[in-house]
């Protein structure tokens with residue numbers, strides 16, 4: 001069945017066992033389903049990177065999804081020069097490659113420029129072009145390949161809603177699903193690229209979305225949340241000694257949300273690194289978020305989301321719990 005012609009899709013509402021859900025992902029990613037280009041992998045990454053950006057109905061907008069999608073492919077295609085389809089398919093360049101190349105020449109962007117160096121206006125324009133060129137094929141394809149279980153979508157109103165059973169499943173097994181996706185994606189890229197550009201493929205895929213510059217959050221945290229002391233050790237902060245810290249590590253949550261940010265001193269920031277802080281600090285952060293009207297800054301926040309993110313990080317292997325000395 002060709003799912004890409006569908007304007008809408010509705011996920012099946014039957015009860016799903018873990019086996020069925022694993023089956024849906026392994027089937028979608030395996031070589032047994034047809035790949036004309038790497039977009040299925042990239043779209044799955046866009047959803048995984050946006051997992052904590054959903055609203056209370058588990059809905060994501062196409063702008064959120066294709067913003068990530070554009071970032072991923074800008075970096076893979078223009079920064080790392082990785083082809084996304086074999087030469088004999090769809091002529092020499094795919095429509096996505098063409099879209100990005102057109103934007104590069106329109107704005108006279110130098111070779112090898114990473115996505116994060118684009119201006120806000122450029123990124124906005126590029127995201128919107130990528131969305132309108134890609135939404136037709138990509139959204140329906142992954143919907144079909146995951147056996148109509150993963151999400152519902154509507155191309156006209158431009159939203160995608162994740163099946164609640166699948167949402168819990170994916171959060172619970174996020175790192176494994178991410179690794180499975182990267183592995184199959186790398187295998188695919190290896191096939192369609194020369195051996196030189198295929199060096200460090202897994203790192204290139206993982207780093208196709210990067211954490212943004214967090215300094216812009218610092219002032220909000222200082223002014224609005226009256227953070228003048230290190231969230232962990234309580235030491236007074238000064239201009240040289242202040243870091244914006246992802247409370248639930250970035251490598252797990254992959255998004256920048258004010259409800260997950262705290263200010264910390266140098267020492268704590270370096271020592272905590274990629275670890276979870278002990279549960280006491282989760283309670284502190286939940287308190288802070290309830291004390292200051294966090295919804296003014298992040299409409300997608302709920303205390304449960306933060307608590308779940310903490311617990312899911314733990315069950316995904318972030319099990320060394322850290323506290324300041």
Ligand SMILES: [Zn+2]
Nearest residue numbers: 230233265268
């Ligand atoms: Zn500290």
